Amino acid sequence: MNSYNELPKVYSPQDFEDRIYQNWCDKGYFTPDVNNPAPAFTVVIPPPNVTGQLHMGHALDETLQDILVRYKRMQGFNTLWVPGTDHAGIATQIKVEEQLRVNEGLTRYDLGRDAFLERVWDWKHQYGSRIISQLKKLGASCDWSRERFTMDEGCSKAVREVFVNLYDKGLIYRGNRIINWCPHCITALSDAEVEYSEQDGYFWHIKYPIKGEDGFVEVATTRPETMFGDTAVAVNPNDEATKHLIGKTLILPIVNREIPVVADDYVEIGFGTGCVKITPAHDPNDFLVGQRHNLEQIKVMNDDATMNGFAGKYEGMDRYACRKALVADLEAEGYIIKTVPHKHNVGSCYRCGTTVEPLTSNQWFVKMEPLAKPALEVVRDGTVKFVPERFSKIYVNWMENVHDWCISRQLWWGHRIPAFYCTECGEMTVSKTDIDKCPKCQGKVTQENDVLDTWFSSALWPFSTLGFPEKTAELEKYYPTSALVTGYDIIFFWVARMIFSGLEHMGKEPFNTVFIHGLVRDAQGRKMSKSLGNGIDPLEIIRKYGADALRYALATGNSPGNDMRFSDEKIEAARNFANKLWNASRFVRMNLTIDEIKLPSADKLAAEDKWILDKFNSLCAEVTSSLDKYEVGVALASIYDFTWDVFCDWYIELTKARLNEKETEGNIIAQNVLAYVLTGTLKLLHPFIPFITEEIYQSLPHTDESIMISEYPKFDSALTFTADSENMTKVIAAIKAIRARRNEMNVPPSRKAKVYVATRYTDAFNDSSKVFFARLASASDVEIADSFEGVISADDAVQIITDSATIFLPLSDIIDTEKELARLTGEEKKLIGEIERLEKKLSNEGFVAKAPAAVVEGEKAKLAKYRENLEGVKIALAKLRS
RNA sequence: GGAGGCAUAGCUCAGUUGGUUAGAGUACUUGCUUGACAUGCAAGGGGUCGCAGAUUCGAGUUCUGCUGUCUCCACCA
Numbered sequence A: 001m002n003s004y005n006e007l008p009k010v011y012s013p014q015d016f017e018d019r020i021y022q023n024w025c026d027k028g029y030f031t032p033d034v035n036n037p038a039p040a041f042t043v044v045i046p047p048p049n050v051t052g053q054l055h056m057g058h059a060l061d062e063t064l065q066d067i068l069v070r071y072k073r074m075q076g077f078n079t080l081w082v083p084g085t086d087h088a089g090i091a092t093q094i095k096v097e098e099q100l101r102v103n104e105g106l107t108r109y110d111l112g113r114d115a116f117l118e119r120v121w122d123w124k125h126q127y128g129s130r131i132i133s134q135l136k137k138l139g140a141s142c143d144w145s146r147e148r149f150t151m152d153e154g155c156s157k158a159v160r161e162v163f164v165n166l167y168d169k170g171l172i173y174r175g176n177r178i179i180n181w182c183p184h185c186i187t188a189l190s191d192a193e194v195e196y197s198e199q200d201g202y203f204w205h206i207k208y209p210i211k212g213e214d215g216f217v218e219v220a221t222t223r224p225e226t227m228f229g230d231t232a233v234a235v236n237p238n239d240e241a242t243k244h245l246i247g248k249t250l251i252l253p254i255v256n257r258e259i260p261v262v263a264d265d266y267v268e269i270g271f272g273t274g275c276v277k278i279t280p281a282h283d284p285n286d287f288l289v290g291q292r293h294n295l296e297q298i299k300v301m302n303d304d305a306t307m308n309g310f311a312g313k314y315e316g317m318d319r320y321a322c323r324k325a326l327v328a329d330l331e332a333e334g335y336i337i338k339t340v341p342h343k344h345n346v347g348s349c350y351r352c353g354t355t356v357e358p359l360t361s362n363q364w365f366v367k368m369e370p371l372a373k374p375a376l377e378v379v380r381d382g383t384v385k386f387v388p389e390r391f392s393k394i395y396v397n398w399m400e401n402v403h404d405w406c407i408s409r410q411l412w413w414g415h416r417i418p419a420f421y422c423t424e425c426g427e428m429t430v431s432k433t434d435i436d437k438c439p440k441c442q443g444k445v446t447q448e449n450d451v452l453d454t455w456f457s458s459a460l461w462p463f464s465t466l467g468f469p470e471k472t473a474e475l476e477k478y479y480p481t482s483a484l485v486t487g488y489d490i491i492f493f494w495v496a497r498m499i500f501s502g503l504e505h506m507g508k509e510p511f512n513t514v515f516i517h518g519l520v521r522d523a524q525g526r527k528m529s530k531s532l533g534n535g536i537d538p539l540e541i542i543r544k545y546g547a548d549a550l551r552y553a554l555a556t557g558n559s560p561g562n563d564m565r566f567s568d569e570k571i572e573a574a575r576n577f578a579n580k581l582w583n584a585s586r587f588v589r590m591n592l593t594i595d596e597i598k599l600p601s602a603d604k605l606a607a608e609d610k611w612i613l614d615k616f617n618s619l620c621a622e623v624t625s626s627l628d629k630y631e632v633g634v635a636l637a638s639i640y641d642f643t644w645d646v647f648c649d650w651y652i653e654l655t656k657a658r659l660n661e662k663e664t665e666g667n668i669i670a671q672n673v674l675a676y677v678l679t680g681t682l683k684l685l686h687p688f689i690p691f692i693t694e695e696i697y698q699s700l701p702h703t704d705e706s707i708m709i710s711e712y713p714k715f716d717s718a719l720t721f722t723a724d725s726e727n728m729t730k731v732i733a734a735i736k737a738i739r740a741r742r743n744e745m746n747v748p749p750s751r752k753a754k755v756y757v758a759t760r761y762t763d764a765f766n767d768s769s770k771v772f773f774a775r776l777a778s779a780s781d782v783e784i785a786d787s788f789e790g791v792i793s794a795d796d797a798v799q800i801i802t803d804s805a806t807i808f809l810p811l812s813d814i815i816d817t818e819k820e821l822a823r824l825t826g827e828e829k830k831l832i833g834e835i836e837r838l839e840k841k842l843s844n845e846g847f848v849a850k851a852p853a854a855v856v857e858g859e860k861a862k863l864a865k866y867r868e869n870l871e872g873v874k875i876a877l878a879k880l881r882s
Numbered sequence B: 001g002g003a004g005g006c007a008u009a010g011c012u013c014a015g016u017u018g019g020u021u022a023g024a025g026u027a028c029u030u031g032c033u034u035g036a037c038a039u040g041c042a043a044g045g046g047g048u049c050g051c052a053g054a055u056u057c058g059a060g061u062u063c064u065g066c067u068g069u070c071u072c073c074a075c076c077a
Helices: A017-027 A056-074 A089-104 A113-127 A130-138 A153-168 A224-229 A284-293 A309-314 A319-332 A369-380 A390-400 A454-458 A473-478 A488-506 A538-545 A547-555 A568-590 A607-628 A632-660 A665-685 A690-699 A725-744 A767-776 A817-843 A845-850 A853-881
Strands: A040-044 A078-082 A172-182 A187-189 A194-209 A216-221 A232-235 A249-251 A258-263 A276-278 A336-349 A357-366 A385-387 A419-422 A428-430 A445-447 A481-487 A511-517 A753-759 A779-785 A797-801 A805-810
Touching: A017 A130, A017 A690, A040 A056, A040 A473, A056 A078, A056 A130, A056 A481, A056 A511, A056 A538, A056 A547, A056 A607, A089 A113, A130 A538, A130 A547, A153 A172, A153 A428, A153 A454, A153 A488, A172 A284, A194 A224, A194 A249, A194 A319, A216 A224, A216 A276, A224 A309, A224 A319, A232 A284, A276 A284, A309 A319, A319 A336, A369 A390, A369 A488, A385 A390, A390 A488, A454 A488, A481 A488, A488 A511, A538 A547, A538 A568, A547 A568, A547 A632, A547 A690, A568 A632, A568 A665, A568 A690, A607 A632, A607 A665, A632 A665, A665 A690, A767 A779, A817 A845, A817 A853
Parallel strands: A040 A078, A040 A481, A232 A258, A385 A511, A481 A511, A753 A779
Antiparallel strands: A172 A187, A172 A357, A194 A216, A194 A336, A232 A276, A249 A258, A419 A428, A419 A445, A753 A805, A797 A805
């Protein structure tokens, strides 16, 4: 007996996953040496929100990253996976405010800025490690010694550096522009943070009386409450129907304010009434019209979307209450011409869902045009590749049309904008370090109250985490990073901004490949969401099935960019695979007496050994090629097929005869090949299911301390036996013969029949192989010869013809003649059909002339084989019928 | 309005550059306490690959159009 531990009878992941993870951490396997000269492979984690809890989206994202990272690490790359969390401005602030409200009945204003921020930090310290420990449960091999937070000292320094540099270059400016305002979060939002959805609404057609005339102009609006901010009505200068109105003055109903009719191309001829009310302070298009015509901007709402003084008697009402009251009043006074139901797109805040209000406001912006240009270039020229390719189009399209990025938020939690205003002279100073005196007049300064968009710091993540703005060894070694793994839902928020930021501040793209995955949906294909309550908790799955099963379920069938469904069946199938692997390993382990694995020379290998080694070898080539293309699901499917169908169902069965022999050379060879192939398979599987593979690895003879630092199997030309076609054919012949025999009679193995195998590969069925043939084909006795002429013939036996052997089953042993007759008839029909098809194909001159010779030859050989088989089937049928 | 994805077995999905009789999981039928595994073993049924054309000796795979479906972007008050 060898010196390694036996495996427990039952696969119980809960018993070893935590222990193994702890050991990996203790050994420091996740922490690379920056001085290791091997080429780098670097991934930065998409930092989860610090307040968040692990959900299926994270689980998928982290699993895919860990697969790549473990794979590359085993291939010998200097591999670094940087973990960390995001301060998630709005999301976190909302959570803490909510807690404050529920527990103490206070608002953040009650506490004041500093005290409130202390509360948020408390929250961060209390819950910030929660998601990290959940990532560990999954098996993520991040370098925890480099864990970062977007508001830690280093990241804050990077933010300051970048902000000031951009400001100095004129790429950050402050200005009064129309922005998206969330009245619930009380802050400005960027365009990307607004989600549009179609809603039912109305077009209210309203009369705007013409000053000094009897007539009126008819305008239509979906938002009548903005009327208080109207400063013009616009018509198209080329519209004959409205031309006469240009220059006239209108009286705004209710308000009784005078506004001009202006001419502007923006108005589309033939759409609606041809007259558009212009509210420069509350509509992006109107804002532009207002600029062209020098119109006054009148903001009619407060920050919380209640009406302000400009709304007159409606002051203080919520915008929708005002809308209702105003429409009623307009109706009463005869200003409403008609009300038409209308579906339109309404924007809402991506954090709280409140309908956003477009309004003018003094905010900070990043000037996008100069930054977008190089960011487009690197994607167009392939320096940054998207997987799958199609997402580069989405990216390019967005980047080409991007507007300036509103980066200021009226929140407290976040990076406070490093602009300082002098209370004496009013001078604004932007500075990398805090200042308390105005550099101009030495007067007192106060810092800008606004903080930066969370995504401003996320955009710097690939280099801020590696030490920027310092020129560190880490930056030198690990930047640009290798692959960024994320969902398509944050391409605009994050990926795009990292690309232009990396180019601008590092002079180099932040990563070479963007590997995009889809969403994890529920079993019915619905998005998992809190409101639907259909979310599946990954931690629950881990508790029940183990982290490996979860990872397997997420990786299997995964194809880049596509959504996937998560279901009970999927996780059960995953667990079953792990269980199968466990039991196969247990069987191999039980039969091992060797202490080290050493493949014997090729001449000592049995035919089936060469067969499995050859299959394993091509598997290695397939898997590495798939993984290099980010085809995680395809790679895993190949290993699954090999493990279950080839290794377990055939090879293990084929070795049982030799395993039953004690202390023979054949036994030792079988042990070595079994252990070699199993160990190799475990290594191939390790990136996908790290825990079980490590647990099994430790119970088999091994040289590396851990499977995760062993070498990933690669194609080895010494283990290619395809050229040895005789040998390969023997095994395949045996398998086919066994299949044919099984197929013939679906009866209990206890009812055995004698089997005669006539084959030209007689040595594939040598004495020891007879044993497995007898077992696998449930034969009472097996006779093997190149011919049975004179012993048994079609007269007294059923013949089964394969391309490498003819099998005779004595008629006396056939149990169900009916069944056999049906089987053969079906076989005959199939063969006739195939022969017809091939004859037609081969008589097609075009095919014979133009198709590659190998294809034509293959078809010819197939036809010959089918004809031969058909003969045999016909004889057998005739015999049975007689 | 613009862009893109998807459409293959009852269900969920693979199918890499066009070339065996289109695969897997699951479900279903049948038979199995076969020396690790019933979370298993063996055998089987089930698909005109959404529709219509085109290219080709050959199309699930390439091209065009159509239908259905989902998503993203923009947005005309």
